[in-house]
Amino acid sequence: EMRAASVAASLTLAALGSAGNALSIGLICSGGGLGRAAPTMALILGMCSANLVSTALLLPVIAASNLSGAWLFGGALCRVFGYVVYVTLTGESLTLLALTLAQYLTVVHRVTAGTLRRRLPALVAGPWLAAGLIFLAPLTGVWETFAYDPRRGYCTLVSASRLGGAGGMFLILVSTILGTLMTLVIVYCYSAILYVTHRAAPPRVTWGLPSLPFLGLVAADPCLERVSPQFVTAILYVSWSHAATNPIIYALSNTRINRLWTELCCRYCRRLRRGRAEDSVG
Numbered sequence: 001e002m003r004a005a006s007v008a009a010s011l012t013l014a015a016l017g018s019a020g021n022a023l024s025i026g027l028i029c030s031g032g033g034l035g036r037a038a039p040t041m042a043l044i045l046g047m048c049s050a051n052l053v054s055t056a057l058l059l060p061v062i063a064a065s066n067l068s069g070a071w072l073f074g075g076a077l078c079r080v081f082g083y084v085v086y087v088t089l090t091g092e093s094l095t096l097l098a099l100t101l102a103q104y105l106t107v108v109h110r111v112t113a114g115t116l117r118r119r120l121p122a123l124v125a126g127p128w129l130a131a132g133l134i135f136l137a138p139l140t141g142v143w144e145t146f147a148y149d150p151r152r153g154y155c156t157l158v159s160a161s162r163l164g165g166a167g168g169m170f171l172i173l174v175s176t177i178l179g180t181l182m183t184l185v186i187v188y189c190y191s192a193i194l195y196v197t198h199r200a201a202p203p204r205v206t207w208g209l210p211s212l213p214f215l216g217l218v219a220a221d222p223c224l225e226r227v228s229p230q231f232v233t234a235i236l237y238v239s240w241s242h243a244a245t246n247p248i249i250y251a252l253s254n255t256r257i258n259r260l261w262t263e264l265c266c267r268y269c270r271r272l273r274r275g276r277a278e279d280s281v282g
Contacts, residue, residue, distance in 0.1 A: 002229055003066045006153050009237045010063035017055030017244030024048045024247040027260040039116040039123070040106070043099040044257075046124055047246065050092045054243040058085055066153040078155040082146030083139045086157060087131045092242075093178055094127030097185050104189035108196050134174065144170045151229060152236060179216060214239035 025048045028041060061081060065071055071078050102123060105111040116123075137143040138157055147158045157171050213235050217227070 002233055003069060003153060006066040006233055006237075007063045009233075010059045010066065010240075013237070013240055013244045014055045014059040014063065017051060017059070017247070020244060020247030021048045021052040021055060023261075023264070024257065025052065027257060027264065039113055039120050040099055040102050041256075042120055042124055043095055043102065047092060047095050047099070050088055050095070051243040051246050053084075053088055054092075054240070058088065059240065059243070062154045065148075065155075069150075071148040071155055078148055079139060079146040082155040082157060083135055085154075086135045086138075087128070089239075090131035090134060090174075090178065091128045093182055094130055095124075097182060098123045098127055100186055100189045104192060108189075108192045138170060151232060175216075 025045065028045050028048070058081075061073075073081070102116055106113070106116065135157075138145050144157060144159055146155055148154070149156045149158055217232075217235050
């Protein structure tokens with residue numbers, strides 16, 4: 001029953017998230033230079049692209065693994081898959097921090113777009129380089145490893161001394177540092193933005209909220225032995241849900257993306273009404 005629920009959740013998030021992220025990427029890239037209009041838009045584009053990797057590649061593989069009840073693609077690909085999962089999720093989180101800092105510097109300290117644009121390569125590449133380097137340790141087996149975990153239903157970070165179980169001290173360390181850093185930076189920066197602009201900023205803050213429960217869970221119980229499989233599954237897919245909900249949040253929190261989404265919906269509605277009118281005449 002839990003595997004069936006995991007398959008349904010994975011495929012639902014994969015379908016909705018792939019459509020939403022692909023549309024967001026298309027709108028940003030084709031929206032009259034929107035992707036070049038502000039440095040922060042390049043970071044949003046990077047997050048959409050990372051979310052698309054999660055929904056179009058990682059979640060379908062997780063669904064297939066849960067459906068069969070075992071890993072189907074060999075030991076080498078198991079390690080690679082686990083590495084890609086953690087690099088993607090960590091890279092997204094660090095990109096969110098870079099985006100938060102860019103917004104903070106622009107609004108609170110009046111840093112110009114030109115100055116940020118000169119730092120853009122570091123802001124875009126830095127999070128992914130850091131994430132890739134962090135998880136080289138388990139990829140190479142230096143500290144823990146990646147293997148199939150039946151409690152999660154896919155290849156993930158596990159303790160080398162207990163293959164098939166959840167990760168140990170490495171996962172505690174990474175989860176604690178990342179969760180604490182995300183909480184402190186996001187709360188401080190957007191509180192300062194709210195104070196300066198007197199505008200609410202909850203949509204941007206909610207970009208990182210789905211990841212925090214899972215980070216807290218693995219930091220407190222890295223072996224996942226003190227909680228039920230049902231609770232683990234629920235928290236796991238709350239964490240994965242960010243890949244499907246982020247495109248909606250982008251539309252709500254960015255007026256330019258919001259306008260492009262509205263124009264797209266209006267064009268679709270006009271085309272639909274025109275098609276119905278032609279059918280009725282025919």
